[in-house]
Amino acid sequence: MLMNRRLSFFCSLILITLFIACSPPEPPPIPPTRSVETNPLADITLRVAVRAGDVSKGIESAIADWEAQTGIQVELHGFSHAYLQEEIFLNVIAEDGRYDVVLIDDPWFPSLAGNDYLMPLSAFNYQADEDFVTGSLNIGMWPPPSGPRPPELATSAIPQLYALPLVGNVQLFWYNKDVIPQPPADISELLTVLIQEGQAQNMYNYSYTGSAGNPIVTEFNAWNWSYGGRIFDDQWQVTINHPESVQALTDWLALLENTSPETKQYTSSGNTGQEVLQNQALASMVWPANIPSLMGAYPDAPNLQVTSLPAGVAQSSQIGHWLLAIPTTAQHKQEAYNFILYATSQEAMRQSAEFGLPPTRTSLLQAEDLVAQYPWFPEIETAINNSSWRPRTPLWTKIEHILGNYLALAAAGQLTPQEALDSAALEIEDVLEKANYYN
Numbered sequence: 001m002l003m004n005r006r007l008s009f010f011c012s013l014i015l016i017t018l019f020i021a022c023s024p025p026e027p028p029p030i031p032p033t034r035s036v037e038t039n040p041l042a043d044i045t046l047r048v049a050v051r052a053g054d055v056s057k058g059i060e061s062a063i064a065d066w067e068a069q070t071g072i073q074v075e076l077h078g079f080s081h082a083y084l085q086e087e088i089f090l091n092v093i094a095e096d097g098r099y100d101v102v103l104i105d106d107p108w109f110p111s112l113a114g115n116d117y118l119m120p121l122s123a124f125n126y127q128a129d130e131d132f133v134t135g136s137l138n139i140g141m142w143p144p145p146s147g148p149r150p151p152e153l154a155t156s157a158i159p160q161l162y163a164l165p166l167v168g169n170v171q172l173f174w175y176n177k178d179v180i181p182q183p184p185a186d187i188s189e190l191l192t193v194l195i196q197e198g199q200a201q202n203m204y205n206y207s208y209t210g211s212a213g214n215p216i217v218t219e220f221n222a223w224n225w226s227y228g229g230r231i232f233d234d235q236w237q238v239t240i241n242h243p244e245s246v247q248a249l250t251d252w253l254a255l256l257e258n259t260s261p262e263t264k265q266y267t268s269s270g271n272t273g274q275e276v277l278q279n280q281a282l283a284s285m286v287w288p289a290n291i292p293s294l295m296g297a298y299p300d301a302p303n304l305q306v307t308s309l310p311a312g313v314a315q316s317s318q319i320g321h322w323l324l325a326i327p328t329t330a331q332h333k334q335e336a337y338n339f340i341l342y343a344t345s346q347e348a349m350r351q352s353a354e355f356g357l358p359p360t361r362t363s364l365l366q367a368e369d370l371v372a373q374y375p376w377f378p379e380i381e382t383a384i385n386n387s388s389w390r391p392r393t394p395l396w397t398k399i400e401h402i403l404g405n406y407l408a409l410a411a412a413g414q415l416t417p418q419e420a421l422d423s424a425a426l427e428i429e430d431v432l433e434k435a436n437y438y439n
Helices: 002-022 054-070 081-094 106-114 134-138 187-200 214-226 243-258 261-265 269-277 288-297 333-343 346-353 368-373 377-386 396-411 417-434
Strands: 045-051 073-079 101-105 163-167 172-176 283-286 304-307 322-325
Touching (some): 081 101, 081 106, 101 333, 106 322, 163 346, 172 269, 243 396, 261 269, 269 288, 333 346
Parallel strands (some): 045 101
Antiparallel strands (some): 101 322, 172 304
16 A cells, blocks of 8 residues: 555656646755854754745744754755755655755645655654644644545544644735725625726726636635635545536636736736735735735835635635654754754744744734734734645645646636536546545
């Protein structure tokens, strides 16, 4: 069974690698950098693989204090998103022990934890810190504490932590408060107001990440879940073409009839946020990790309300945390464990929260000084606890690719909502059938 799982995982990795190779070229990895203050007597160096950029600010700022307190040096290796994913997977498969700590995007977590490539924190007698937001801790548990489990997992298997949450990203929603002074009561009123005011103000209704694949799926997921739609039921039967999801897509496409032509190529809330901040679009989804830099770039932006997507049948959006974990091949496991405890401590996380990065601790999301600077912090905690995660399966990359292609065809007017979701459901079901999810 384990051999079959690893063979299936390796085939998936080949597809990921081919996808990356066919994507537009990304800048090369950032060369390894050693922190400024080091202890020349230290005989241990932790090697840490991270996402280059804002999400790693907290780790970068914590290193000097960590080294001063422990005498253990930290060697930080920063990569772009795609390069980091490839680097981590190739490292754990090759079992070369290159990294002691890895920063992982939560969609990668099922493949890593599910294939026994990460250390369970129970090996270090970890006791969950109650200051962490509950939804933030749950994202680092395997098997998943709710929802369907991959079929190779016993129903009696007890969820346990394999990673700690470092950056509490979760989709939020922001809109132009100068045009829409009263918050819409629900998602139906939101649609009506955006369409009416877009026409009245000669502005785009909405800006969205319309690029096929991950961007458009991430965008649609929040609307789908809010309408009560799901991609699978608890037995992995495909439900993405059920009435709730078809209605969500129908209404969402009606909103998109008045959007900028460029939005079909957008890949992140950095793109869509610019249209809102430049007074071109009334609203968009937004990841809170992007808000400080976006607002800093547009000091003359309109008055914006940052909130959760208004509720429909439910109120939910997509969680997108960054997690710290220890590969099973790490050379310094105990020291790595001590480091991730420190990096996710209140003391260290406060440093990144002061940059505006969303923390995963209640004490920081509710801290008066931080809320005064970042008023949307309390909303992050609410959104995390109401959020949904992408289905916890190593097959998610394939599933997302299929669904994203058909959503893009529907957005382009080439398929009706029912046709697009029926076609996606058939192909997704075939993927799961071949992976023995129904046997």
